[in-house]
Amino acid sequence: MNKPKLFGLISVVGxxxxxxxxxxxxxxxxxxxxxQATGFMTGTALSSLNASSPGVYVSYANxxxxxxSSVSLPVMMGPMNAPSMYSFEILGMINPTIVAKQGIxxxxxxxxxxxxxxxxxxxxxxxxxxxxxxxxxxxxxxxNNMNFLPPAHSGNYAYTNLSYSFSEPxxxxxxxxxxxxxxxxxxxxxxxx
Ligand SMILES: [Cu+2]
Numbered sequence: 380m381n382k383p384k385l386f387g388l389i390s391v392v393g394x395x396x397x398x399x400x401x402x403x404x405x406x407x408x409x410x411x412x413x414x415q416a417t418g419f420m421t422g423t424a425l426s427s428l429n430a431s432s433p434g435v436y437v438s439y440a441n442x443x444x445x446x447x448s449s450v451s452l453p454v455m456m457g458p459m460n461a462p463s464m465y466s467f468e469i470l471g472m473i474n475p476t477i478v479a480k481q482g483i484x485x486x487x488x489x490x491x492x493x494x495x496x497x498x499x500x501x502x503x504x505x506x507x508x509x510x511x512x513x514x515x516x517x518x519x520x521x522x523n524n525m526n527f528l529p530p531a532h533s534g535n536y537a538y539t540n541l542s543y544s545f546s547e548p549x550x551x552x553x554x555x556x557x558x559x560x561x562x563x564x565x566x567x568x569x570x571x572x
Contacts, residue, residue, distance in 0.1 A: 452469065
């Protein structure tokens with residue numbers, strides 16, 4: 380191979396590499412948006428999630444979860460099998476009530492299983508009714524901040540963790556602060572006793 384041909388080949392290979400690297404950079408920065416999630420889990424990891432026990436008791440009849448000791452609890456956002464997309468699914472129940480013993484810490488593993496919409500999981504002192512707002516992120520009574528997790532994509536589910544110690548008895552709420560979601564029913568009650 381003479382020198383001009385070799386130079387030409389190297390130029391073409393270099394150009395192709397630049398295009399591939401640029402494309403992957405643009406793709407990678409547009410999705411997934413890793414700034415909004417702790418990470419992504421596969422469907423297999425998702426289906427193997429369960430509440431740590433002992434300390435968790437479920438009453439399906441009352442759609443209530445009783446938590447008596449510090450545990451981890453998976454929370455699915457926007458389950459596709461739910462009657463409404465404005466739902467949380469916890470231990471197979473839609474928007475269940477959580478009754479927690481005072482002083483325990485719950486490590487919520489929050490996963491967006493919705494393929495269409497962003498969601499988050501925020502604790503609040505303020506109960507329903509919730510109204511449609513441009514953003515509820517600054518609403519009074521919110522007890523934590525959480526970025527909106529992106530929708531599931533190609534079998535990857537965005538998740539993050541929220542650890543909360545319920546040191547005071549009372550009634551609390553969990554809700555999604557994405558505009559319109561809590562107003563449409565995306566919330567549930569937490570009672571600390
Ligand atoms: Cu939502």
